[in-house]
Amino acid sequence: MTAILVVAASIHAGSVLAASQCDKTPWEQSNGRTCQSIGLDSNRAVCRDGDEFAMHCDDSQTQIRTCRSDRRCGGDDAACPGSIKREYGERGCDAYDDGYRFGRRDAEDKKRGDFERHDDRYSKGTEDAFKTGYNAAYRKYK
Numbered sequence: 001m002t003a004i005l006v007v008a009a010s011i012h013a014g015s016v017l018a019a020s021q022c023d024k025t026p027w028e029q030s031n032g033r034t035c036q037s038i039g040l041d042s043n044r045a046v047c048r049d050g051d052e053f054a055m056h057c058d059d060s061q062t063q064i065r066t067c068r069s070d071r072r073c074g075g076d077d078a079a080c081p082g083s084i085k086r087e088y089g090e091r092g093c094d095a096y097d098d099g100y101r102f103g104r105r106d107a108e109d110k111k112r113g114d115f116e117r118h119d120d121r122y123s124k125g126t127e128d129a130f131k132t133g134y135n136a137a138y139r140k141y142k
Contacts, residue, residue, distance in 0.1 A: 021045075021069065022066065022067040024067075026065065027061065027063035028063060029064075030062065030064040033059075034064070035057035035064070038057070039082035039083075040055055040056075041057065042058060042060065044080075044093075046079060046080060046081075047079040047080065047082060048083075049082060051082075052072065054069040054072075055068060080092070080096050084133075088125075088129050091125070091126055091129075092126055092129035093129070095123075095126035095129040095130040095133070096130065097133060098122065099115060099130035099131060099133030100134065100137040101133075101137070102134055103133065103135060103136065103141070104140070107140075107141035108141055113134075113142070115130060115131045115134035115135065118134070
């Protein structure tokens with residue numbers, strides 16, 4: 001019972017977060033669109049392929065609104081790309097974030113770019129997400 005309440009509270013907190021981030025953005029007719037259907041997430045800012053900044057989304061009403069976050073895509077705290085989020089979900093975003101952190105560290109330490117040296121940090125199911133994050137950071141900080 002406690003676990004259900006914690007999950008429900010975290011889902012509500014995520015929706016409130018997106019709503020508060022976009023509170024000055026006007027609502028639009030959803031026309032059947034949801035945050036998920038346009039590659040965004042109502043619980044966290046997401047970088048879609050080609051986005052310069054991570055985007056927030058709020059579909060908590062019968063309408064929808066999106067707004068830009070302050071976080072640059074591919075920056076120091078790179079947001080999970082929408083393509084990773086869609087394919088792998090939260091596990092993929094966690095693997096991407098881990099890969100990004102290790103890729104940056106390896107580049108800054110002048111190590112050879114080899115994500116496989118960290119094979120204890122990802123599972124076979126999230127290897128591509130880890131590799132994508134690793135390579136993005138390694139190229140940026142090399």
